[in-house]
Amino acid sequence: MSVSIAVDAMGGDRAPGEIVRGAVLGAKEYSDVNLILVGDQRLIEGELCSSETKNIAPEAKKRIGIHHAGEVIQMGESPALALRKKKDASIRRAAELMAKGEAECVISAGNTGAAVAAFTLLLKPLPKVLRPGIAVSFPAGKSVCTVIDVGANIQCKPIHLFQYAIMASVFSHYIFGVENPKVGLLNIGAEVAKGTEVLKQAHELLSRSNLNFVGNVEGNDIHTGNCNVIVCDGFVGNVMLKLSEGLSFHILDTIEKALEAEHPEALEDIRAELDILRRRNDYSEYGGAPLLGVDGLAIICHGSSDRRAMRNAVRVAREFSKFQVNKHIVAELASFDT
């Protein structure tokens, strides 16, 4: 069984160069991946002929196609407006390929708002799913912590949070191999009575379920390893994501500058640790952020994605399909009778 993956070749700060190269790396690595590069045909062909990608084996070449799209939504554009105006935008065309069943997965590192809007507009939710949610994964202790939602749904009902817990638990299990993922509800204290009415009701739903619910958790638990899944509304999730990224960057940058002049050898020696810390917030390590709950697989990558990030996204897309994660999500949701 092969997997067809549509890649928005024009989306991202380093598109199309790094996007095409990374996607091609993925196609070379996995002989069951069919790639559809969506975007400006001439530019994509140029990239495929570049020194780094031209030596593709004929076998792999057969599995790489181009789907032309004449427009691009830029990073700074208003998502809703741009999507309405640019009917031939690469992200829209890529999502359409999935909606029509011509691709099982779509990956984009472009304008995040436009990607989320295109996916939610064009893709059907899975049966019983009320709101799809974006899941971002971080290293946490010796394991991985998946935070859902980080921006698709900024005002959640208790049932939305409950469904996020189910979907992310399935994802964590099949993609990261976590047995019985520990689920935490993001709150401002451990006590059951903490937080808004929505959170109290979500707490009750989670407590009554057979999920491995560990109760309320706090902001710092993303990094402690106390849980594998953290459930929150998309507003708080998005704020956390940006704060983590900005704060880490600032701290690491300050330390590098402090060591650079007087202690270059020390800096070199701890470079590996610094890189690990830097990548904590780089969710491309985990193949980007999937929009869980849609029929198919939509993966949102960071705007700064390079070839490594795209190759990781291709790998996760393939595993998601191989392990039939959506089928398991549907079965779990049905068993909870939500």
Place this chain on the structure above:
Amino acid sequence: MSVSIAVDAMGGDRAPGEIVRGAVLGAKEYSDVNLILVGDQRLIEGELCSSETKNIAPEAKKRIGIHHAGEVIQMGESPALALRKKKDASIRRAAELMAKGEAECVISAGNTGAAVAAFTLLLKPLPKVLRPGIAVSFPAGKSVCTVIDVGANIQCKPIHLFQYAIMASVFSHYIFGVENPKVGLLNIGAEVAKGTEVLKQAHELLSRSNLNFVGNVEGNDIHTGNCNVIVCDGFVGNVMLKLSEGLSFHILDTIEKALEAEHPEALEDIRAELDILRRRNDYSEYGGAPLLGVDGLAIICHGSSDRRAMRNAVRVAREFSKFQVNKHIVAELASFDT
């Protein structure tokens, strides 16, 4: 004009030792401060006779009093329950002193939830204030950024957010000397149309005001210096506070361990930078977190507060009183006719 400050001598991980010592340091430094140490009389007297505090000049000694309270609310206790049960708790007695006008300020490093509950229960709001908010200040670029609210009010109306902006602007101006503080509204993107209905309405109120409103800002702006005041609801603010603290600790700890064994000299040389980074999240640097909007001044300090933190809190309490910050807050609120 002297300033009377009630200190919850029993609150905090290092109470009563460090709390009493720090408060006494403040009283020694400022000859117009009258200190009321609230808590177990015998324990406090013991601390006052310790080697570090016994050499208090007679002049200063006259300005240090003890108000006995027989109970303590521990850090892990449920705030609401503990406050109801422990009528003679030190935090409650300290708040009562202020409510009765016997102190102009109360400082506590104890159970935060209990402190907020005691203050909101016992202290009157200032005229026109709908909800008091906790303000926490961080170093930001070359200036200071004050985030309000970080936990007093987890479901805000637009008018609450608007009042927070006014109160924190006055605070930033008088306590940190910021001319015309730049005010940002925490959101998940810069566009006006971003966020919940509450945020959109708050955006409009702020835009129409004569505050120095710079528009929507994001999580990472706490540290960039783009604004001096960030307004958010207490849920998001609290999550940010804990995430910042946990993440910074983790990163700095990892780097220290990486350098320790092989490059102790490099570690020593960047120690000053590491300490500055560590203190970014230590709001005791700025004298604790005031609950703005109550009649008087209630300062919440971090549970880990040491003598330096307490001395800073005494200093800020004194300045708050000297500069008549509450009088300015009342005048500003009145001028906006909210």
